[in-house]
Amino acid sequence: MFAEIHIERGRIRAVLPNTEATVIRNETETWTVPGGHVLPGFVDNHAHIVGLGRRLTLLSLHDATSLEDCLDRIRTASTLGGWVQAMGWNQELWGVPTLPTTADLDRVRSDVPVMATRVDGHAMWCNSAALALAGISARESVLIDDDMTPVWSVVPKPTAEELEVMILAATEECARVGITEVHDMDVDVDWLEPMRLLAESGRLPVRVQSFVRAHNGQWRDWGLLPAGGEFLRICGVKLYADGALGSRGALLRHPYADAPDTYGLELLSIESIVQECRLALDAGWWSIAIHAIGDAAVRNVLDAYTVVRSWPDGGDVLLRIEHAQHVSPDDVLRMHDLHVFACVQPTHCLSDAPMAERRLGQERLADAYRWQSLISAGVRLGAGSDFPIEPPSPLAGIDAFVRRMPYGSSSTWCGDERISRLDAIRAFTSWAHATADMDHRRGTIAVGMDADLVILDRDILTCSDEELRDTCVLATFTAGKRRYPA
Template identity: 30%
Template sequence: MSTEYPILILRSCFHVGALNSRALELLHINRDTVGHYGAFAEVDETGAPNGVVKENVLDDIKAAIPSVGLRPLLEQVVQSQHDLLAEGLTSIQSDDFKYAPDEEPYALMDGLRELAERGALKLRFAEQALLTEPETLEEFFTRGGACFGGGDRFRISTVKLLADGSLGARTAFLREPYFDAPDTCGLPIYPEQAQLDRLVVTAHRHNMAVAIHAIGDGAAEMVLNAFQRARAELPWLHPRHGMVHCQILSEGQLRRMAELDVTAFVQPVFINGDMHIAPGRLGGNRLAHSYAWGDMERLGLHMAFGTDCPVERFHPLEGVYCAVTRRDFTGNGPFLPEQALTPYQALYAYTAGGAYASGEERIKGRIRSGLLADFLLVDRNLLTCPPEELLSARVLRTYVGGACVFRDPSF
């Protein structure tokens, strides 16, 4: 470590990090100020900050890090999309407002729209606008909200919120204490239900869907309460609200999701790591309806599969493998095998399910006359091959709008 340069080390989930002493000094986080951050900044036995910071504090820290600038950021978008196309991705949904240079997300949105309009975006890009305060959310709608679009390659699809943290960092908000840390239930991002309600009702009033990160059952309860209130206050509007991750749920919460028609944004690849930590974090009883994609399917929930990149790798076939086998990449498991999906169900959630979640199921998501010709060729039949082969399946060609945007050199 360095005493000269400020350093922030992030856990892989991006929900907890560690600062060195130089960073604490520059950020003015000390014995006198650390109390301002509450449970989001840890202290040692003397009451001094020990450098471990979580959730909201990380947002403040990231805002203090000098930006690389808008143009380099847009160049990275153009360059990196080729890696995604090579894995068969034709559309992505991403929340990028927090990565905007100088905290100016609208400049980033204008830049992405410009890329789309001049044909530099080969992927279809649906932005989930991360707006966590009432003032920034109102400004978003004042500026035109979902009108920040660029043809069929870039659009804003939802407002994004976060209700808790991650299971690995023990910041996912549970209704009861962690099994392996009985002194904590995790951390709700919004301590009061009314705070979350206000944001959801505001977006709902503008007929804008809200997708809310919720891993723990405590956070899920708050999210469902907020959606229920918005629908009760404005029942004539029907934006497609969604819950992102939906990992730890009760049977009753799953039924409420179905009753409220909440879309489940699910990342099956989480099985690869979480199957090794979830039993210890949760104990046996709470596991029964966790990572419950089979139950979601049986209840008729709309599921949209993704990867949560950069927390996990962006390879979709790895997610299909985990959804079907409920095993990690080395074959350990199965983990809650009664929640496994068929290959067809998993592929549907990755294609038609994603299109539904972004409100685009009438134009894409299936191979059908009249829909956008977004598809890929793979080296085997994903519906009939042995499930373990899903990990080694290769994308041979990727097409977006009928144009070949990736070709395996060997094919």
């Protein structure tokens, strides 16, 4: 819509009609955008800020098209803290989708330790020098999920200055694509101090809701508790019920179609999830986010959440399932009944479609990457990108929700689960704010609401499908201040 919006101290004071432009007026400037359509600023409700910062500053293998391509880049890579640190490889893009080996890396780099994480972050490819430092004896295959822990514990941690550079690079990229708030997942205690300093000095261009690491009880070891602020709010804990589908770590109720002896990995039992939730509530946390991708993992989490809801103090805790990629029909209904948020990433569907067909087989695809069936059942949905796994653009996410057309394909995939444009926009705005209990402050353009706004070059509710893809962000305002263009 076109509008003239007046802002005072970061909040909307007036919304006046305008027929041809969007005008934003705060205490210091009047910003007129002819033809610019204003929407509430986008939320990415599941992402990794430092991960994107790493991607923008470390060696990226995201667009490598073969094993040799990866090795060429690693051969000449510079080191950070004495290691070659790379990320983003995806064997599915290599023509021959075979997992890489330790020997491959030793062939090009034996002088320094090398570690390279897979695009989904759930697998790590190391050379012998890295494995030796981590105390792992000779091993050819990549490390998956918990097996990566010994390597992570010896990879040099970035300094506070390096973290600040990463956080600024990532959040400025967010503002560029129209994001005004990020739900930052798996946050490490070391990241909070540079984040807080940026927030309190007014240099953080987007708001951050932090969900701290809880899978191994880290928040307790660190002594972290929930804490609130306008730009940085430490609001929840993050657990993992299973791994990812690509590395066959997602926990399925029936075996993998392309590996009939495997069900995936149960990273936490139902009892452990219940116990972790109890500890979190006792410490005052209001929000629990649990990664669950496979249908058995989703069921485990819902079994645990059923217990939480039965507690006298468990009625209004925010319970989230992150990804919720594969959900049995009866569990869709349970998600609604238990008031559990589905925090989904529409662009994952576009990247995963061919792989998901192999892993799950045709019959199970009806339960995969559900969107419309969740909404129809009354489940509350919020959306994100899981950057740096996918690019951070919410407009790409809205396009994925609406067209559901896998990358490199020109036809819709399992089209019954597409959703309307209005719902797609809500999933990235008001509904996403609801998943952090902030929808009373943000996500709609009205007097008294926070002035978190994005201005686009067209009306994405009425433009054609083709135009949707080419939409540009003209400006992003967080708390009434222009954050993009800077």
